[in-house]
Amino acid sequence: MDLESIKTELGAFVRERDWGQFHTPENLAKSISIEASELLECYQWGSNADVNQVQQELADVFIYCLLLGEKYNLNLEEVILEKIEFNKQKYPVEKSRGKSDKYDRL
Amino acid sequence: MDLESIKTELGAFVRERDWGQFHTPENLAKSISIEASELLECYQWGSNADVNQVQQELADVFIYCLLLGEKYNLNLEEVILEKIEFNKQKYPVEKSRGKSDKYDRL
Amino acid sequence: MDLESIKTELGAFVRERDWGQFHTPENLAKSISIEASELLECYQWGSNADVNQVQQELADVFIYCLLLGEKYNLNLEEVILEKIEFNKQKYPVEKSRGKSDKYDRL
Amino acid sequence: MDLESIKTELGAFVRERDWGQFHTPENLAKSISIEASELLECYQWGSNADVNQVQQELADVFIYCLLLGEKYNLNLEEVILEKIEFNKQKYPVEKSRGKSDKYDRL
Numbered sequence: 001m002d003l004e005s006i007k008t009e010l011g012a013f014v015r016e017r018d019w020g021q022f023h024t025p026e027n028l029a030k031s032i033s034i035e036a037s038e039l040l041e042c043y044q045w046g047s048n049a050d051v052n053q054v055q056q057e058l059a060d061v062f063i064y065c066l067l068l069g070e071k072y073n074l075n076l077e078e079v080i081l082e083k084i085e086f087n088k089q090k091y092p093v094e095k096s097r098g099k100s101d102k103y104d105r106l
Numbered sequence: 107m108d109l110e111s112i113k114t115e116l117g118a119f120v121r122e123r124d125w126g127q128f129h130t131p132e133n134l135a136k137s138i139s140i141e142a143s144e145l146l147e148c149y150q151w152g153s154n155a156d157v158n159q160v161q162q163e164l165a166d167v168f169i170y171c172l173l174l175g176e177k178y179n180l181n182l183e184e185v186i187l188e189k190i191e192f193n194k195q196k197y198p199v200e201k202s203r204g205k206s207d208k209y210d211r212l
Numbered sequence: 213m214d215l216e217s218i219k220t221e222l223g224a225f226v227r228e229r230d231w232g233q234f235h236t237p238e239n240l241a242k243s244i245s246i247e248a249s250e251l252l253e254c255y256q257w258g259s260n261a262d263v264n265q266v267q268q269e270l271a272d273v274f275i276y277c278l279l280l281g282e283k284y285n286l287n288l289e290e291v292i293l294e295k296i297e298f299n300k301q302k303y304p305v306e307k308s309r310g311k312s313d314k315y316d317r318l
Numbered sequence: 319m320d321l322e323s324i325k326t327e328l329g330a331f332v333r334e335r336d337w338g339q340f341h342t343p344e345n346l347a348k349s350i351s352i353e354a355s356e357l358l359e360c361y362q363w364g365s366n367a368d369v370n371q372v373q374q375e376l377a378d379v380f381i382y383c384l385l386l387g388e389k390y391n392l393n394l395e396e397v398i399l400e401k402i403e404f405n406k407q408k409y410p411v412e413k414s415r416g417k418s419d420k421y422d423r424l
Binding site: 128133136137139140142143144146147149150151152 | 234239242243245246248249250252253255256257258
């Protein structure tokens with residue numbers, strides 16, 4: 001994913017509409033949660049979802065996540081790789097293999 | 107963001123733990139929503155959030171979003187750019203400038 | 213459910229901790245969403261949930277819903293019955309029987 | 319709130335539409351989360367919400383919560399009062415007064 005071109009597009013989209021004023025971190029966090037829920041709605045009554053709908057809602061989640069990352073000037077690639085590293089410690093292979101249990105129940 | 111290296115890391119992390127069996131699209135959609143809510147919890151009582159906490163929860167949202175994208179073999183860059191394009195039509199500059207109203211109330 | 217005794221208990225609980233200051237409608241709405249997500253977490257990886265956990269998270273959702281209702285002085289019984297009535301119109305029996313489709317797709 | 323009359327109404331509404339088949343506990347938990355998010359959407363960009371909208375979304379959250387309670391034959395009044403009791407221990411007045419901190423940070 002060429003994040004830079006997406007960020008450029010996104011920045012222009014927001015600026016043209018003068019929407020930066022609404023994009024406080026708190027409002028963006030609410031928005032991520034709201035869009036994540038619209039994504040969940042694709043699976044409300046079962047596992048079969050309309051892929052086109054999933055795609056659109058997933059894009060919305062990404063968009064607000066990218067905007068929130070920008071607010072804190074996060075290097076998202078770094079942040080995500082660090083979290084995967086952290087999760088490796090939290091869920092050691094030998095303890096968590098084949099189990100969906102939370103780390104505090106392993 | 108070099109998505110490819112993240113996907114490689116993520117794929118190995120999941121495979122080593124044999125967690126693919128839990129990652130149905132529906133379960134991933136639930137997980138995105140759950141993590142988005144943990145992110146929201148950083149702002150539960152106000153706008154000041156612990157940046158380190160925000161960073162970690164945001165990473166979790168991204169991770170599950172990437173895994174869901176993989177399930178459907180989505181080209182996320184394309185999907186996101188398409189959605190921005192779609193939103194441009196939905197929210198024309200002249201109608202939506204400086205307003206946080208939903209498209210059906212513009 | 214004797215709502216009045218619950219409201220009395222809840223009111224005293226909040227007052228003793230001087231938590232009313234945090235309970236703006238917006239914060240309560242976030243809290244409902246956060247607790248609903250903790251409830252969802254009981255089903256994150258499958259349909260079998262720990263009933264005791266479900267019970268506790270469900271109670272938390274109710275508690276914040278009751279507090280939000282209080283903020284707006286809503287007569288919840290009335291509000292809920294009205295909504296059921298509204299849903300009856302939105303989902304006529306002949307159109308919606310045995311289908312989980314949303315009203316705009318019936 | 320006369321819960322019994324609401325439950326009776328709700329039971330008839332569901333039965334007439336033959337919707338019981340969709341109301342697994344897991345689907346109801348997803349639905350609670352989805353509706354809680356629609357409620358949150360009333361506050362997406364700020365603290366001023368349309369009360370009528372809030373009322374309707376709040377009713378939807380209650381309705382799915384009541385249906386989930388029914389699935390497990392919970393005595394909701396009891397469950398909620400027990401949770402308040404539990405929270406009293408978790409948040410002792412002397413430690414939590416005037417603070418919005420989580421119990422593990424008090």
